[in-house]
Amino acid sequence: MADIIVPELAESITEGEIVRWVKQVGDHVEKGEFIVELETDKVNAEIISEEAGVLTEILAQEGDVVEVGAVIAKVEAGGAAAAPTPKEEPKQEEAPKAEEPKQEAPQAAAPVVEETTSNDRVIASPAARKLAREKGINLSEISPVDPQGRVRVQDVAAHGTAPAAAPKEAEAPKAAPAKNVDDSRVEVVKMTRRQQTAAKRLLEVSQSTAMLTTFNEIDMTNVMALRKRKKDAFQEAHDGTRLGFMSFFTKAVTAALKKYPAVNAKIVGDELHYNKFYDIGVAVATPDGLVVPNVRDTDRKNFAEIEATIAELATKARNKKLALSDLEGGSFTITNGGVFGSLMSTPIINGDQAAILGMHNIVSRPIAVGNEVQIRPMMYVALSYDHRIINGQESVGFLKTVKDLIENPEDLLLES
Missing domain, CATH: 3.30.559.10 (Chloramphenicol acetyltransferase-like domain)
Structure with a gap:
């Protein structure tokens, strides 16, 4: 398994934003092939794979800010798209293989992954990992809002502050109508990096x-x-x-x-x-x-x-x-x-x-x-x-x- 790492581009550049993934999970990649575009403060950089194989994991999504040296994807040399699945699932539930397609399998898998994986195995943005380290929080203990299980900064910040969440949720509906009204007169566009x-x-x-x-x-x-x-x-x-x-x-x-x-x-x-x-x-x-x-x-x-x-x-x-x-x-x-x-x-x-x-x-x-x-x-x-x-x-x-x-x-x- 080879890590796709954000390379050092220049002394003045410490991070960049993922613009687009050229390859997706399950795609075959050649050694030296361009797989993701990164926008930095000065130029757009094309990050390549140092290994030929199959892209098995994407750890940073488009729009995420990633630091130099961060692992943003994984490539399995000579692997196949579904290779990681049979390796992990038998360890967790070897007996009920026939029941894996049923609804119970994904429900049981989530808590097992959280209990058995380390911070490095949890899918999280680099900014979320950094904040978790600063707060001394184990990423596996966080319940992400993302339906795909990806931990973001908001999840880390909200961890352990459940009582304070209620007022924030109550305020959200009030802000929504104002935003809808503004949309008819103001176009909001996020600035590029x-x-x-x-x-x-x-x-x-x-x-x-x-x-x-x-x-x-x-x-x-x-x-x-x-x-x-x-x-x-x-x-x-x-x-x-x-x-x-x-x-x-x-x-x-x-x-x-x-x-x-x-x-x-x-x-x-x-x-x-x-x-x-x-x-x-x-x-x-x-x-x-x-x-x-x-x-x-x-x-x-x-x-x-x-x-x-x-x-x-x-x-x-x-x-x-x-x-x-x-x-x-x-x-x-x-x-x-x-x-x-x-x-x-x-x-x-x-x-x-x-x-x-x-x-x-x-x-x-x-x-x-x-x-x-x-x-x-x-x-x-x-x-x-x-x-x-x-x-x-x-x-x-x-x-x-x-x-x-x-x-x-x-x-x-x-x-x-």
């Missing part, structure tokens, strides 16, 4: 950093003209890779980070760590929320390599195929709300980084050029930064450097 984690971390960032935002505007005339002249030749020369604005901004940000190293730093304890690498996170919108995969070593990549990498990461993100290595270790982030029509925003710093650049919609506006007023394509840009690391002069200088390089793309080519 990734949405919960993002909400928690964004709140932590806003509460644990001295975050400020500075703004500037960029005249996109020259970079748009250059892109228009070169995009067809660029696409033909680089196997269909399109020349977008993200590569220009990524290279401009990289050059500005070299000039202002504090923007590429982070706080670790009572130390400032100045990153000497340039891994730029690019925010990608997916149906499950925003994810930020990283374009590695942007100082060593050309425009085509950056554009191809961004396109690849965006496709992986939307197909839920990002690996943890795609998401970890970024030093700076760019987010482009302009693709959705945003004119201006104050982006929130990503993780333990020092700053984030927000791009916005390109809008034709009247601008004073010398002594004339001209209509130019303009973009507002915003730099949100941690004032504990970056002072005002550095933040303004950084954003001004990005502006100057985008407005003079020939200089940007020389910088890269």
